[in-house]
Amino acid sequence: MKTKTQDVSTSPAEAGIGTRERVVRAASRLFQRQGYEGTGIKLIAQEAGATLGSVYHFFPGGKEELAVAAIQYGDREFADMLSAGLAGSDDPADAVENCARVLATALRESDWADGCPVTATALETLGRTPPIQQACSEALRNWQEVLAVKFRDSGFGDEDAEELACTVLSALEGAEVSSQVFRSEEPLLTTGRSMAQLIRARS
Amino acid sequence: MKTKTQDVSTSPAEAGIGTRERVVRAASRLFQRQGYEGTGIKLIAQEAGATLGSVYHFFPGGKEELAVAAIQYGDREFADMLSAGLAGSDDPADAVENCARVLATALRESDWADGCPVTATALETLGRTPPIQQACSEALRNWQEVLAVKFRDSGFGDEDAEELACTVLSALEGAEVSSQVFRSEEPLLTTGRSMAQLIRARS
DNA sequence: TCCTGGATAGAGCGCTCGTTCTAGTGAGGC
DNA sequence: GCCTCACTAGAACGAGCGCTCTATCCAGGA
Numbered sequence: 001m002k003t004k005t006q007d008v009s010t011s012p013a014e015a016g017i018g019t020r021e022r023v024v025r026a027a028s029r030l031f032q033r034q035g036y037e038g039t040g041i042k043l044i045a046q047e048a049g050a051t052l053g054s055v056y057h058f059f060p061g062g063k064e065e066l067a068v069a070a071i072q073y074g075d076r077e078f079a080d081m082l083s084a085g086l087a088g089s090d091d092p093a094d095a096v097e098n099c100a101r102v103l104a105t106a107l108r109e110s111d112w113a114d115g116c117p118v119t120a121t122a123l124e125t126l127g128r129t130p131p132i133q134q135a136c137s138e139a140l141r142n143w144q145e146v147l148a149v150k151f152r153d154s155g156f157g158d159e160d161a162e163e164l165a166c167t168v169l170s171a172l173e174g175a176e177v178s179s180q181v182f183r184s185e186e187p188l189l190t191t192g193r194s195m196a197q198l199i200r201a202r203s
Numbered sequence: 204m205k206t207k208t209q210d211v212s213t214s215p216a217e218a219g220i221g222t223r224e225r226v227v228r229a230a231s232r233l234f235q236r237q238g239y240e241g242t243g244i245k246l247i248a249q250e251a252g253a254t255l256g257s258v259y260h261f262f263p264g265g266k267e268e269l270a271v272a273a274i275q276y277g278d279r280e281f282a283d284m285l286s287a288g289l290a291g292s293d294d295p296a297d298a299v300e301n302c303a304r305v306l307a308t309a310l311r312e313s314d315w316a317d318g319c320p321v322t323a324t325a326l327e328t329l330g331r332t333p334p335i336q337q338a339c340s341e342a343l344r345n346w347q348e349v350l351a352v353k354f355r356d357s358g359f360g361d362e363d364a365e366e367l368a369c370t371v372l373s374a375l376e377g378a379e380v381s382s383q384v385f386r387s388e389e390p391l392l393t394t395g396r397s398m399a400q401l402i403r404a405r406s
Numbered sequence: 407t408c409c410t411g412g413a414t415a416g417a418g419c420g421c422t423c424g425t426t427c428t429a430g431t432g433a434g435g436c
Numbered sequence: 437g438c439c440t441c442a443c444t445a446g447a448a449c450g451a452g453c454g455c456t457c458t459a460t461c462c463a464g465g466a
Contacts, residue, residue: 187373
């Protein structure tokens with residue numbers, strides 16, 4: 001018999017965390033790495049150290065409801081990563097370049113597996129699963145706002161800040177995909193440097 | 204009985220095209236729109252006006268071999284789109300901005316469905332299906348080279364041209380995803396303008 | 407002590423997946 | 437006329453999918 005109310009077979013870092021939270025985290029990472037369609041619910045349950053019954057207990061809406069929760073979790077996680085990277089410097093150009101470095105390092109350390117937590121799922125479900133698409137949309141909007149705040153705080157006007165945030169987010173997202181495909185930090189680092197130059201050119 | 208050697212049920216534009224080519228085109232479009240895992244071979248055959256037997260006749264390696272061919276087809280298709288956009292102007296900054304406009308228009312006209320033909324498949328199969336990942340890698344490299352040639356021809360040094368090409372491709376790829384998720388041309392257009400400014404700042 | 411209800415557990419359902427297999431068709435060489 | 441072989445056609449298979457269902461467990465209230 002297994003231990004009751006808690007499974008020890010999960011990673012040590014996640015001991016003591018509630019089942020629902022473990023399921024969401026496992027789902028987020030798996031969707032990030034192998035997409036929505038490519039990830040089975042049984043695998044998610046297994047990775048979370050939970051059973052199928054528990055998953056459907058917490059997410060009666062099934063895979064779709066679980067995906068929305070996973071995207072929202074990835075949203076917060078990635079926003080924290082951006083904030084941490086941006087906090088590295090007061091100068092917005094340096095901050096963005098540092099941000100790219102942070103993303104590149106995290107990507108390499110995960111053996112190029114953990115890129116943006118929503119891109120894969122977003123592209124697979126575009127126009128076919130409205131709740132998921134909306135969660136992805138809110139995530140992108142959220143990250144863009146994190147960047148825009150930094151630019152406004154650095155003295156940029158509202159419009160400039162918004163445009164820069166849109167450009168920088170797109171560039172970082174695209175560079176992350178390139179880095180994953182090429183298995184190299186170079187696209188992210190190069191893009192980070194270019195974005196820093198663009199920001200200085202607008203100051 | 205169906206007509207022999209050719210099926211009329213396909214789109215008129217594809218009448219007279221060989222079965223293999225029709226299958227590759229259908230696969231490319233479906234992978235682009237709903238990803239690798241989310242697309243079944245039976246659906247591909249149906250969309251191509253072919254039968255399962257024909258698909259496995261031309262692609263004995265199954266779904267994986269078909270995906271490689273589809274990625275390579277998308278590679279050429281997207282490279283042509285980039286070239287056409289870049290040909291709009293001799294000035295590299297204007298050319299890139301025009302490129303973004305072309306991509307935005309095509310995206311809107313497909314109701315935000317037809318984005319980059321490899322991103323979705325690339326992210327789903329990363330590190331798990333080497334042949335597909337390599338095809339994706341070659342596609343990105345190819346597109347970057349299309350941009351680099353334009354920049355070199357415009358007077359940029361080899362290193363500058365390569366860095367700019369890397370940045371612009373990443374930015375356009377990321378902006379295309381944003382435009383699809385937001386269902387708006389704005390991310391692509393804004394990113395195009397920013398890239399033009401970056402290129403001018405480097406001239 | 408018994409009851410209640412949130413949480414756990416996993417067998418089993420219908421279905422679709424990728425793939426295999428055999429049968430059949432017809433244009434072109436002899 | 438007939439043989440050959442590239443190609444078409446689709447039934448069938450095992451595996452795995454998302455999901456449902458019933459049974460069980462156990463902490464806390466009465």
